[in-house]
Amino acid sequence: MTIDAGRRPRVGVVKLASCDGCQLTLLDLEDQLLPITERFELVEFPEATSRRSEGPYDVLLVEGAISTPEQAEEIVHLRARAGLLVTIGACATAGGIQALRNWADEPTWRASVYPNPDDISSLATATPVSEHVHVDAELRGCPIAPDQLLELLTALRVGRRPQLPDEAVCLECKRAGNVCVLVAGNAPCLGPLTHTGCGALCPAYLRGCYACFGPREQPNVDSLHRWIATDHSDEEADRLFAGFTAWAPPFQAPAGRALPIADAHAKEPDGA
């Protein structure tokens, strides 16, 4: 990743199907925001500025999943105008919570939320950007970690690879000296196979990890699933994987078992 050092890199920040939280993380770098704008030219960032640019961008940060036919077209155009395309957050990198509909009958869901479903433009699935176009780098998390965003921007500016750890939450948690919520507290916790980045936040707050940052490489899903199911239930273990990174390939099997069971609970609105 190298960028011409003679001028400020032109950066775009755009969103697809998402909550805005990951791009908000850039605005939440309160102490660094103004220095960042001295080093990068934010040419497209509709949430923050009325100045617009259709590119080309040296770097494009993309938040959100591909969830509508329009977005599936848009991402191809965005890719063509971006030097480096970086996906930010669980929606862009793994499909996000809305990817739970990938196991559902989408027309049924649509009709249960919208009285006139035919007017809604939606794909049957919500999928990560990387299923549609080439992605140069990704920041995981729901939301992304501010320090990782800062590391990415710094690395881009000086022309090196970003240093993003890929160990499990569990290791970070041990180093932080937390009492294990899984072993000592019997709480369902996905920390042993979840990608680090959050600072082992949930165990530090005395609850189990729910995998905002998705699976790390070669996670032993079956083993942890058995562990959790033994103390709780198969259904609870399945549901734990059916979260914000459910569509990440290693989590798809248990998440896919959870959805039909969850879906069977649906009732018609009572006089809404």
Added chain:
Amino acid sequence: MPDTEVRYEVKQLTRVEGEGSLLLRVHDGKVAEVQLGIFEAPRYFERLVVGRTPDEVIDIVARICGICPVAYQMSAVHGFERLFGVEVDPVVRRLRRLFYCGEWIESHALHIYLLHAPDFLGYPSALELAGDHPDVVKRGLRIKKLGNRLVGLLGGRPIHPISVRVGGWSRAPRRADLDALRGDLEIAIGDAQETVRWAASLVPPEYTREPRLVSLRHPDEYPMNDGRIISSDGLDLDPGDWRDAFHERQVPWSNALQASADDGVPYLLGPTARVVLAADQLHPLAAEALRATGLGDELRTNVFRSIVSRSVELLHALAEAAEIIDDYRPPAVPLAAWEPRAGVAAWATEAPRGLLFHRYLVGDDGLIEHAQIVPPTSQNQAAIEHDLLQFAPGVMELPHMDATHQFEQLVRSYDPCISCATHFLDLQVEHS
């Protein structure tokens, strides 16, 4: 003579949360159509929570909005606790108020300084504004940072907090953690007093109308987590009974589920509604700052002045946060035990942008069977549309670009949160 038609169009609204567009069509000098399109992709949240436990719902609904996740967690947790008959520790309740103060602080500071102020001062964004007025933008960022630190301290992180549970908190903060914020909080209170003075000095477009206001009302505290739903014209409802006076509907010319009052009269939610309906409950510092602006009725009747209401609430939230921290002793029971119970869990709280209503059907096994979530922006839609219709004739003489900008500024005055309005909304009104 050929018909003349003028179109004012903003294909993508900027400096708002989420994706929306604006179209105003004027035919022979009369407004023929107002269309506030929201092309934010549908995400089916009401369906995503089906078959999940109440605590899972609290984690999931936060993801509706990256700016106001606390609001979603609060409306849900209060609804569940009421249904299950959970009595939380009084300190837990105070901490939730502190948590909500933190969200109001970060959300209001974001809107005031980064999204809204550039409209008044003629900049495309706060980043350019910072070039000429660095102290103003730095003041805003300083306040915003404190709000995020408050939410982060209680919730683990400012966006999508993790510690809210039915019954209380997975972990309550230590006294020393909160005390560490106290010095910066004092600075922020001074910053917010200056914010109110500065916001009141920003010159708005001229516009007067009399809105119907709706907010919560609590006997002892400024509306936030608790209270009855009231209006400026006499409504008075339990916070779980929103559906007794309001409804979501689909209109023939729209793809929308929009929320309306049963009598069809548009209503305004958010900072201005609260500041007016609970003026007597403002913190003395906020009440004094408001009085000193000398704005009086104009705060209520000119929607462009919402930046002042938001600033007054910013000051209120900071002053109240300081008091809660000063009184803080860790709760005896941070997390109360509870058992699920079948029935309806319904509650409304005050998101930064206004009343947020949640309603869940809970089954015998404690899992969700149906959900209804009515965000403030889908309720403010009718008021925005109504304002655009009334405001437009007064600015038709302006150059096209300036008029378009003022329409966009009007929409921004509502601090619309389009990601929240998970339903596709598309409003239009035909005038004969």
